[in-house]
Amino acid sequence: MAHPQPDKRNVVIQLENVRRTYQMGSVQVHALAGVTVTFEAGDFWAIMGASGSGKSTMLNLLGCLDRPTSGLYLFEGQDVSLKDDDGLSEIRLQRIGFIFQSFNLIPQLTVRENIELPLYYQGQPTEDSARRAEELAERVGLADRLHHRPAELSGGQQQRVAIARALANDPGILLADEPTGNLDSQTSGQIMAFLQELNQQGLTVIMVTHEADIAAHATSRLHMRDGLIDNVERVAHA
Amino acid sequence: MRNIRIIRDVELGLKNLLLHKLRSLLTTLGVVFGVASVIAMLAVGEGASQEALEQIRRLGSNVIILNSEKPTEEATAAQRDTFMSVYGLLYDDEARIRETFEAVRRTVPARIMRQEARVGARRMDLRVVGTTPDWFSLVDRPVLAGRVLKERDMGAAAPVGVLSEAAARRLLGAEHAVGQQVRVGAHVFEVIGILQSEGGVGSDQRLDTDADIYIPIHVFRERWGEIIVQRRTGARSVELVELHQIIVEVNDIEDVEPTATAIRAMLERFHPSEDYAIDVPLALLRQAEATKRTFNIVLGSIAGISLLVGGIGIMNIMLASVTERTREIGIRRAIGARRRQIVSQFLVETVVLSSLGGLIGIAIGMGIPRLITAFAGMPTVVTTFSLILAAGISMSIGIIFGLYPAVRAANLDPIVALRRE
Numbered sequence: 001m002a003h004p005q006p007d008k009r010n011v012v013i014q015l016e017n018v019r020r021t022y023q024m025g026s027v028q029v030h031a032l033a034g035v036t037v038t039f040e041a042g043d044f045w046a047i048m049g050a051s052g053s054g055k056s057t058m059l060n061l062l063g064c065l066d067r068p069t070s071g072l073y074l075f076e077g078q079d080v081s082l083k084d085d086d087g088l089s090e091i092r093l094q095r096i097g098f099i100f101q102s103f104n105l106i107p108q109l110t111v112r113e114n115i116e117l118p119l120y121y122q123g124q125p126t127e128d129s130a131r132r133a134e135e136l137a138e139r140v141g142l143a144d145r146l147h148h149r150p151a152e153l154s155g156g157q158q159q160r161v162a163i164a165r166a167l168a169n170d171p172g173i174l175l176a177d178e179p180t181g182n183l184d185s186q187t188s189g190q191i192m193a194f195l196q197e198l199n200q201q202g203l204t205v206i207m208v209t210h211e212a213d214i215a216a217h218a219t220s221r222l223h224m225r226d227g228l229i230d231n232v233e234r235v236a237h238a
Numbered sequence: 239m240r241n242i243r244i245i246r247d248v249e250l251g252l253k254n255l256l257l258h259k260l261r262s263l264l265t266t267l268g269v270v271f272g273v274a275s276v277i278a279m280l281a282v283g284e285g286a287s288q289e290a291l292e293q294i295r296r297l298g299s300n301v302i303i304l305n306s307e308k309p310t311e312e313a314t315a316a317q318r319d320t321f322m323s324v325y326g327l328l329y330d331d332e333a334r335i336r337e338t339f340e341a342v343r344r345t346v347p348a349r350i351m352r353q354e355a356r357v358g359a360r361r362m363d364l365r366v367v368g369t370t371p372d373w374f375s376l377v378d379r380p381v382l383a384g385r386v387l388k389e390r391d392m393g394a395a396a397p398v399g400v401l402s403e404a405a406a407r408r409l410l411g412a413e414h415a416v417g418q419q420v421r422v423g424a425h426v427f428e429v430i431g432i433l434q435s436e437g438g439v440g441s442d443q444r445l446d447t448d449a450d451i452y453i454p455i456h457v458f459r460e461r462w463g464e465i466i467v468q469r470r471t472g473a474r475s476v477e478l479v480e481l482h483q484i485i486v487e488v489n490d491i492e493d494v495e496p497t498a499t500a501i502r503a504m505l506e507r508f509h510p511s512e513d514y515a516i517d518v519p520l521a522l523l524r525q526a527e528a529t530k531r532t533f534n535i536v537l538g539s540i541a542g543i544s545l546l547v548g549g550i551g552i553m554n555i556m557l558a559s560v561t562e563r564t565r566e567i568g569i570r571r572a573i574g575a576r577r578r579q580i581v582s583q584f585l586v587e588t589v590v591l592s593s594l595g596g597l598i599g600i601a602i603g604m605g606i607p608r609l610i611t612a613f614a615g616m617p618t619v620v621t622t623f624s625l626i627l628a629a630g631i632s633m634s635i636g637i638i639f640g641l642y643p644a645v646r647a648a649n650l651d652p653i654v655a656l657r658r659e
Contacts, residue, residue: 089571093575106569117573
């Protein structure tokens, strides 16, 4: 393959002229006003922009929590606009991992139970889930905290648990929504280093942030303004 | 796999409910009282019908029992002068009843008094029943030895008697009872048979007692005449009563109540003062059914209202819980839980809650009938059916009132739910 064609198998996400419109009373808000972009396997993207730029809407769409009003969204070749609620749930369950600014662990569940949650909804056998949860806890360095509740952990530890949970289903992409927004700079650095490490191991990561120094950890940056892509900084794969 | 999920949902539900123990307990109170009322109601109703059925079994379903009764405003001037009470059913009454009504299959007359019986040094108070062989067809008890009275005894001069089992044991002990002589008052009778009795002492609700001797009615009249003198604790009562009891058997169970009404109408003409009572065992069943109905209405209403209020309470708490846990729902949805799985999670939690209430209610509901029996003297029977019904009701309450909050939880927009603080 001397002259590689754009290899369809490497494209994880493909958006073509995607619009997302909300009706706010009598006013139509164009949160996304026609976005065309492709994300490939192994990329580490930072989506940047001021608040109201459409980056959150973008992340919700990419995470199959929402459907485009018009345009084409292919996730691993599947047309997301054609999916019903159960179909979207299925994609999230099998192929997407989420981490959030406020960690979003379930407070009444232990670390292990939080990590196991996606496997529970997948209907995995209990013993397999337990083994996987232990592996993942070890990978994020929290093997000794399996029976703690989220409230007993520091913010950085909670975010590690959230990452472990996001990895439990062996996702096609990891979506991170301001993953360091609630963390001090030192912990932020550790989390970002960990995300980079995961990316280097082959995980596709798409992160929304408004902080330039956090975005600097990504290999590519996509700037948004007024529901449109303003500017793309693409770094060639190392 | 499905089962594992249900078990996990139950565990999770329990965990969430135990997080707010007092709230959960208070929420279930309506179901607790409702379920307890249902069980108590069914226990009282069942007790009443079983008691009535038991009486019917003892007395027979197609019989009418007439008893002589001393009228309350008894003392007419003439009677006070002679110190003799004249009242009760007449030989003519029996004949009239037998001949007038087509539905009547047979009538059994009985003269009854108490006499002291003696065998050697042993003595006891016996109830002497002068009657006809038909008695033993209507009051059907197992014959333990010998035989009962037969038609041929009725004309014979030979004084014979049938003893109840307890009386035979007491008077004759281990001896072979049949053929022995028993002195009753001033007269001697030969024991020709031993009859098992239903046990207990005489009351309105039984026809035989443990201490009975049955003799032919004509022998009774010959030996003691029509006037009965009873001495009891120093007082002397003199009575002229022709028949103490008439048992009327009708052909069909359908005839019981019309015939009883007709007999009452007829007797009213011949008895200016009401010196008799008519008992219809079948009417006891009707009465029991009426009691059952009353209890069903009263406790059914309490149960219904409690369960409704309880259900609404549960729904209210679950709606609050859904609001409280909006973010949790958002997280679960983002991870990939389907709507159906969210519905199932909350529905199972509500059913667990209402079932716990049901269990407490069943425990209380099994206690209430004991209290009713102890303090109101009403018989009660807690049936397995009522427990199953109660468990079913409490689970249904959970499903019915849990469905709306669960569906509401499932229909939350995951994006909005995730953003909720």
